[in-house]
Amino acid sequence: MTDASMVRDRTAIAGIGTTEYVRNIGRSELETALDAIGLALDDAGLTAREVDGIFKIDTPGEESNSELEIARNLGVANLRAWGGAGYGGGAACAPVVLATMAVATGMASVAVAVRARNRGSGGRPWARTGARVPGLAAFEIPYGLVSPVQQLAILARRYMHEFGATSEDFARVSVVQRAHAGRNPRACFRDPITVDDVLNSRMIADPLHLLDCSLETDGACAVIVTSAERARDLRRPPVYISGIAQGMGPRHYMMNGLGYREDPFDMPPLYAARDVYAAAGMGPQDIDVALLYDVFSPMVLWQLEAYGFCRRGEAAGFVRDGRIAWPGGDLPVNTHGGSISEAYVHGFNHVLEGVRQLRGESTCQVEGADVALVAAAAVVPTSALILRR
Amino acid sequence: MTQQAMTSQRPMPEITPMTEPFWSAARRRELVVQRCDGCGTLRFPPEVACYACGSRRAAWTPVSGRATLYSWTAAPPPLLPYFADRAPWPVALVQLAEGPRMFTNLAGIAVEEYAIGMELQAGFEDIDGETTLVVFRRA
Ligand SMILES: [Zn+2]
Numbered sequence: 001m002t003d004a005s006m007v008r009d010r011t012a013i014a015g016i017g018t019t020e021y022v023r024n025i026g027r028s029e030l031e032t033a034l035d036a037i038g039l040a041l042d043d044a045g046l047t048a049r050e051v052d053g054i055f056k057i058d059t060p061g062e063e064s065n066s067e068l069e070i071a072r073n074l075g076v077a078n079l080r081a082w083g084g085a086g087y088g089g090g091a092a093c094a095p096v097v098l099a100t101m102a103v104a105t106g107m108a109s110v111a112v113a114v115r116a117r118n119r120g121s122g123g124r125p126w127a128r129t130g131a132r133v134p135g136l137a138a139f140e141i142p143y144g145l146v147s148p149v150q151q152l153a154i155l156a157r158r159y160m161h162e163f164g165a166t167s168e169d170f171a172r173v174s175v176v177q178r179a180h181a182g183r184n185p186r187a188c189f190r191d192p193i194t195v196d197d198v199l200n201s202r203m204i205a206d207p208l209h210l211l212d213c214s215l216e217t218d219g220a221c222a223v224i225v226t227s228a229e230r231a232r233d234l235r236r237p238p239v240y241i242s243g244i245a246q247g248m249g250p251r252h253y254m255m256n257g258l259g260y261r262e263d264p265f266d267m268p269p270l271y272a273a274r275d276v277y278a279a280a281g282m283g284p285q286d287i288d289v290a291l292l293y294d295v296f297s298p299m300v301l302w303q304l305e306a307y308g309f310c311r312r313g314e315a316a317g318f319v320r321d322g323r324i325a326w327p328g329g330d331l332p333v334n335t336h337g338g339s340i341s342e343a344y345v346h347g348f349n350h351v352l353e354g355v356r357q358l359r360g361e362s363t364c365q366v367e368g369a370d371v372a373l374v375a376a377a378a379v380v381p382t383s384a385l386i387l388r389r
Numbered sequence: 390m391t392q393q394a395m396t397s398q399r400p401m402p403e404i405t406p407m408t409e410p411f412w413s414a415a416r417r418r419e420l421v422v423q424r425c426d427g428c429g430t431l432r433f434p435p436e437v438a439c440y441a442c443g444s445r446r447a448a449w450t451p452v453s454g455r456a457t458l459y460s461w462t463a464a465p466p467p468l469l470p471y472f473a474d475r476a477p478w479p480v481a482l483v484q485l486a487e488g489p490r491m492f493t494n495l496a497g498i499a500v501e502e503y504a505i506g507m508e509l510q511a512g513f514e515d516i517d518g519e520t521t522l523v524v525f526r527r528a
Pocket of ligand 1: 425427429444
């Protein structure tokens with residue numbers, strides 16, 4: 001657990017920037033990263049020369065940008081801190097976690113956290129599987145278990161079996177998020193959908209339908225982390241970073257590996273939740289809006305449980321009672337539409353929505369929102385942030 | 390960019406010193422998992438060291454092959470070409486009577502008949518001259 005005195009509210013997000021979100025953006029991930037960083041610096045009222053930290057998501061076979069390429073092309077005078085966080089969507093919050101550590105310790109004064117991803121036009125990573133499968137995947141891919149949606153579907157079916165959740169319960173998450181996206185001009189999909197629309201959409205991996213799945217999007221997002229003191233003098237109201245955490249739990253093998261574990265629902269966010277709440281000195285009752293990683297709809301239910309908004313196995317009822325919907329719900333979730341309807345930028349767009357909520361600028365603004373939880377993927381080594389205004 | 394894999398052949402396991410005993414056993418119609426010499430924990434997939442006690446010593450041990458269906462999915466394309474040609478392609482997660490779980494395919498059972506908890510027995514399917522995959526059939 002972090003030493004709260006070193007981290008809690010010591011740093012702040014001073015700027016956010018994003019490219020457009022589209023299926024084919026027509027420029028490289030380096031260009032979109034530079035675009036998003038430039039917009040985030042403008043938002044903060046800072047210049048590229050002041051940047052001295054860069055943190056990103058590192059997933060093998062994906063975004064090729066290195067810190068040095070980004071720094072060189074920004075015209076950074078001296079990069080003093082950098083690093084990448086692994087494990088795909090589990091790292092959605094991790095570049096901000098690392099940037100926070102760098103600024104809190106004094107290693108950097110203006111740190112960029114960035115994710116650029118051409119997933120819409122770049123093809124599916126798993127499609128590059130070779131004839132001989134190395135490592136743990138040797139026990140999986142030869143049986144035809146190749147894609148994340150299949151992996152998640154196997155866990156989702158077990159969850160249905162153990163806790164009585166239904167396909168309708170998963171669908172309700174997508175329906176709520178689409179309604180949120182309807183008000184968001186950045187969102188890729190904005191037309192309202194119904195539970196029946198989800199259930200009648202094409203089966204992708206039984207029991208998951210097309211509309212249970214995130215989009216395949218090109219785009220980039222960046223945030224600027226600096227000290228709380230400095231942020232107070234900048235252009236925008238600071239959004240304080242109250243808690244940071246990463247969490248893996250025991251015996252982790254990535255998504256499939258939860259199936260090897262005695263209890264597959266003993267998921268990484270249970271561990272990150274304890275730490276991020278302790279770091280911030282808060283609990284689930286303090287959260288006004290939650291931005292939860294939603295590559296596939298069941299994952300939202302698992303985070304509602306892991307972050308303590310309801311008890312284990314009760315998330316379906318929580319969603320059914322309308323509690324995650326804006327307006328009206330007591331815990332609006334993914335008010336931008338999430339990965340399912342705004343864009344899939346590996347969950348990094350959720351960090352930006354957390355900032356917008358605390359600046360009072362969301363298109364589904366939670367009235368009086370003081371505290372936001374941002375959480376990364378539930379089924380892989382994960383990360384989380386608590387932000388406050 | 391292409392969404393096609395490099396081959397339409399079924400992808401096969403790369404056999405390494407760590408995994409060779411598993412695949413060799415499958416070849417001779419035996420299902421084995423690692424058993425920790427330090428604490429007796431049975432583990433699959435194989436590891437260098439025991440997650441329970443840290444011992445680096447383990448022996449590959451035959452298990453009964455009895456199992457139950459823990460969960461499953463069936464997916465239409467897009468899949469790798471071999472599986473896409475035979476889609477919707479089902480994948481099962483089974484729990485061995487001895488505890489460990491493994492991903493596999495069910496042989497001789499229609500997807501419509503899959504039921505969590507159904508009793509299964511390990512079987513073996515020679516894919517080519519070198520590789521035998523472990524499948525499960527109705528017990
Ligand atoms: Zn042991």
